[in-house]
Amino acid sequence: MNTVTSYGAAGTVTGSCHLVKLGPIKILIDCGMFQGEGSNDGQRNYEPFEFDPAEIDFLIITHAHLDHIGRVPKLIKDGFNGKIIATQPTKDIAQIMLLDSAKILKEEYKTLRRKALRHGDEERVYEPLYTEDHVKEVFLKNWHTLEYFEKHKLPKRIKVTLGNAGHIMGSAFVMIDYIDDKIPKRVVFSGDIGSKHRLIIDPLDNTEEADTLFVESTYGDRKHRLLKESINEFKQTVIDTLERNGNVLIPSFALERTQEILWLLHEMHDNNELPKCQVFLDSPLAIKATRLYNKYPIHLSDEVEYHTLDNGDPFSFESLNTISTREESRMINKIKERAIIIAGSGMCHGGRIMHHLKHRLWNSNNTVIFVGFQVEGTLGRSIIDGDEYVKIYGEDIVVKAQIQTINGFSAHGDQNDLIEWIDNFSELKNLYLIHGETDKMEAFSIVIKEKLNKDANIMEYGVSVTL
Template sequence: MAVIQSFGAAEVVTGSCHLLRIEKGPTILVDCGMFQGTVEDRNDEPFGFNPRDVDILLVTHAHLDHVGRIPKLVKEGFVGRIVTLKSTMDLAEVVLLDSAHLMLEEYQTRFRKAQRRGAEKSVKEPLYTPDDVEAVYDLPMIFVKYDEPIEIAKDVTATFRNAGHILDSATIELDIVEGGEAKTLVFSGDLGNHNDMVMPDPVYVKGADALYIESTYGDRNHKGIQESVAEFKEVVVNTLLNQGNVLIPSFAIERTQEILCILKQMYDSRELPTCQVFLDSPMAIRATRLYDTYHKELSRQCNNYLKRDGTIFEFPYVKYTLKPEDSKKINDIESGCIIIAGSGMCTGGRILHHFKHRLWNEKNALLFVGYQAEGTLGRRIINGERHIRIYHEEVVVRASIHTINGFSAHADQSELIDWMNHFDNLGKIFLIHGEYDKQRIFRKVIEERMGKKAHIVAPEENIYL
């Protein structure tokens, strides 16, 4: 009998990692992501299983909380096959190398300080290095295409469906024949928002004996996209006309591209005041170029831009700042800037430097356009914290704070219910990838609106198919 255990994204949002053991068959891992926010210390803990025992790693998409511990998995003994879309591994390389460089830089800084105290042994080594990331790409990989079933092991077939979340994100269907009995297990991955300007809508799935579904926004519905875009435009225009600057902590993948699309629309319609738009994130710049490369997977609007302009996301006001010295020069500009920088949850990256230089000025605006996990600086600011420490310096938060949830790359409660209602046959429902209190709300809504019971998966709980 097949059994599933979740070693991440169980009663929390991040750290997606689900182990499927098939009796007399392969051991399959679905995602191996990094924990973020209040649970990030769990990244250093043992996996809870032996990486050497894993035969196949399936990857739903390239967000850090779904791929961020793959180098650690390899470092600790995984030598199996990776099965996913090629663009996902291309994007994952950008994400993982960025993560590795940041961890290495932080380690080196702490080590130098510890040396002066004679306490080198107290400094924790990075989870992995750029070399460990490169080792991932030495493993055998099978690249799939959407909607084309592929036999990944005897009596196990995988089909990847477009989840509409980020570039080439996937819902994974696993058809398993065990003891002469066929069963279908579906992992939703992260499902996209139907109002996304860059990505197509998620593809519906026909049936599942067991469904593992994300529940990040299972407790609420997003604002309408038109309302969200209008609010975004108002903040941007008013701040620029007031001689201020707009700071946008943005996830490098999908959210950055969507924000660039909106700003390009504003430029086309002459709604955007004369300004300078800085994409100040090497990772986001590389990711944006990959979006251009794999443009056929994007929305019709994106492909229309490409046909018209030869580029999807660029327009005359946009400037890419790859080098640190170019990023620092932005500080010399007093007003008229829109600065899009990582990290999306303000846990590191160049956005912190811009906070230090601009967050204290009441003319400026801080515009959150993505999810902020518990324990992150972004969530603390949203919750009202008005004095924060950045690089050992206290900074007062005087800039206006705005949160726009309608741009979420995740489906909201109604969209998750709608997606499940399109199953012709749906067996057991298991909730993962969500905060526990929100999952309880979602579980109740599923029962009321679908007449079905859902189970909240506990960490390492054995679920038998």
């Protein structure tokens, strides 16, 4: 029997992990971290897998966000010894993301252990989920990198093909072709798919053939603003804040969103739209990711690719300062006005953005611009939900800064994008929703029925469905 079982991103946005069984062959699609959605999500990452990692033959990685790759070192630590399949940019980005994750896990462990020692309950502190040595083992494994729409043969007449998902550089949706009772069939996993209107990378590809589709639904309940409108709003917000001598704080994801923001600020600088200011990219991880974006211009949009070939780095400009050390980061606090600070993490659940918020969130002259999805349970979500006070490093901070949410930059497609992409599948027999909050998936399933006359089933955690 051929089945799919979701052990993450089922009823939640994070923890993507889907086990495909095709006869004796076991394929895992992603192995991501649970992040932020509930008080026990961090603990869930430490729990044993519901399957034997040693029995997995192939791991296919759709892209290098931690909610899709964050438990891969644990998977290998627990016995996985199969082949890993991804695009080359995804492999390169995964390496810097996982090394950064291991570093954060180590620091969190040290902090929690110190607190536990003071309270006499050291035994309740988990060892780090994995270390840098475990991450290094990931990249000593057997990897096979694919170009988009290059077919890769697996045993038992199974073929794997990756298409451009238009989410971040190197992101892919997965097409698996197999034979079921002598009949050729195809199952597709969307990964995270982006809009057809993107700033710095090529838009997602379409494909027409699938018997069964597992599709993300992060924004299945809503429509984004037009990208052009979002760009104009972003520019005007930056200009208005700087002209009142305020500071702009941008909690930004190291991948894609940071590069998009840098490209926009670059354009503003070149077009004399950017008021006099200092711009700080305060994220070692984002700096490394930006170097990788420069490494693969062929994966960028035509406009950015041509700029790279003709004029060099599209993500750098005169007033940009890249900040690597903590000491340099602290020095930014001495700047009282006209600064743009781009720092991680994107959902404000850690990272250098935390101390920038602590020092500037209480000032009404400043603006915090959220340019990405904020998962329930994160500090970012609390701020955009309008909490009057938020707790940062144990201190209650009043929220007086202007709060601006600009969702048109989302790397996730909105309801219209998802509907249009699903509609390309001409003879789809089974449709399952994954990677979304339950209420949003329920709303999206209604829209799918109304617009496409298809029944969409919501995947449940640990419940197998037959292909």
